[in-house]
Amino acid sequence: MNFDEKLEIILDKCQILKNESMKKHTSLKIGGTADYFISINDENELLNLLKLCKEFKKKYFIIGNGTNILVTDKGFRGVVIKLKFENVNIKISENEGIIEVGSGYSLIKLSKLALENELEGLEFACGIPGTIGGAIRMNAGAYGSEIKDILISTRFIDTEDEKIKELPLELHQFSYRNSIFAQKPYIILSTKIKLKKGSKLQIKSKMDQNFESRKLKQPIEYPSAGSTFKRQEGIVTAKLIDELGLKGYSIGDAQVSTKHAGFLINKGNANFEDMNELIEKVKEKIYNRYKIKIELEILIVGER
Numbered sequence: 001m002n003f004d005e006k007l008e009i010i011l012d013k014c015q016i017l018k019n020e021s022m023k024k025h026t027s028l029k030i031g032g033t034a035d036y037f038i039s040i041n042d043e044n045e046l047l048n049l050l051k052l053c054k055e056f057k058k059k060y061f062i063i064g065n066g067t068n069i070l071v072t073d074k075g076f077r078g079v080v081i082k083l084k085f086e087n088v089n090i091k092i093s094e095n096e097g098i099i100e101v102g103s104g105y106s107l108i109k110l111s112k113l114a115l116e117n118e119l120e121g122l123e124f125a126c127g128i129p130g131t132i133g134g135a136i137r138m139n140a141g142a143y144g145s146e147i148k149d150i151l152i153s154t155r156f157i158d159t160e161d162e163k164i165k166e167l168p169l170e171l172h173q174f175s176y177r178n179s180i181f182a183q184k185p186y187i188i189l190s191t192k193i194k195l196k197k198g199s200k201l202q203i204k205s206k207m208d209q210n211f212e213s214r215k216l217k218q219p220i221e222y223p224s225a226g227s228t229f230k231r232q233e234g235i236v237t238a239k240l241i242d243e244l245g246l247k248g249y250s251i252g253d254a255q256v257s258t259k260h261a262g263f264l265i266n267k268g269n270a271n272f273e274d275m276n277e278l279i280e281k282v283k284e285k286i287y288n289r290y291k292i293k294i295e296l297e298i299l300i301v302g303e304r
């Protein structure tokens with residue numbers, strides 16, 4: 001039996017998309033096709049799919065909401081795996097709430113759930129459009145808080161021995177936009193977070209402020225992947241880009257946002273080549289002026 005035949009034994013046909021455009025699955029709306037785009041509903045399905053990929057030597061890539069990646073025009077020759085793990089379980093006591101949540105759950109939905117249950121600590125995440133899995137991998141953060149501040153532990157598959165393991169907070173190796181999950185071939189299954197009991201009014205007001213600030217400062221009306229570059233030690237990269245007068249600088253439909261210099265946006269029909277050239281131009285100009293090598297925060301995925 002070939003890969004396709006075996007796939008249809010372990011999964012339902014409706015979970016398998018072939019030659020799927022990655023434009024549909026990324027917030028930047030850029031990228032060629034993935035050979036397979038497979039939605040996975042539970043951990044057993046995932047383990048079976050990983051075994052099959054191993055048997056047929058297929059490359060795979062775990063996607064969350066695709067809000068921190070730039071896919072190449074040649075696309076991904078392998079299997080993109082979308083984890084639909086959206087189970088959520090809340091235990092509330094007098095002073096706190098413990099939420100156990102599947103890695104595919106949206107961070108925006110999770111912050112709303114926290115608000116409904118009068119739990120504080122997720123206000124920073126109410127406008128981050130990723131999944132909790134993607135957020136743990138890169139220690140997503142905003143307004144002075146990060147995922148690491150609320151995390152208790154994470155369950156994951158170690159793909160080296162195909163075992164399910166659990167990692168306590170202190171072993172996550174969290175740092176700025178980084179964690180052990182960005183270094184090792186681990187697939188996040190679920191996580192446990194801890195939030196404090198708070199006042200619904202105050203939580204809502206903080207979330208509203210964060211939303212307003214995003215609307216005002218970020219080009220949320222255009223496809224983007226958030227901040228394209230990492231901040232450097234003590235340096236706000238967006239400020240350097242702004243100082244160089246690069247707001248509005250474009251290559252094709254890829255543009256340094258006129259609203260926020262840290263966001264490179266797709267004005268409509270940008271392709272990978274446009275966006276990549278723009279990234280390289282910004283890096284080069286920063287280096288020529290400040291002698292600083294800036295690093296990408298977003299991840300490039302696919303064949304070059």
Ligand SMILES: Cc1cc2nc3c(=O)[nH]c(=O)nc-3n(C[C@H](O)[C@H](O)[C@H](O)COP(=O)(O)OP(=O)(O)OC[C@H]3O[C@@H](n4cnc5c(N)ncnc54)[C@H](O)[C@@H]3O)c2cc1C
Nearest residue numbers: 064065066067068130131133134135140141142188225226
């Ligand atoms: C408008 C906008 C605003 C944003 N604002 C912020 C912000 O304020 N702060 C911030 O930190 N980020 C921000 N981002 C970036 C992005 O939303 C976050 O980085 C988010 O955490 C990425 O999650 P995702 O599910 O989209 O991950 P994806 O982009 O799908 O994937 C990113 C990486 O995580 C890996 N990954 C995803 N799920 C898993 C899993 N279950 N197991 C293992 N690896 C996994 C992928 O393989 C990939 O390497 C913004 C993006 C946009 C478009």
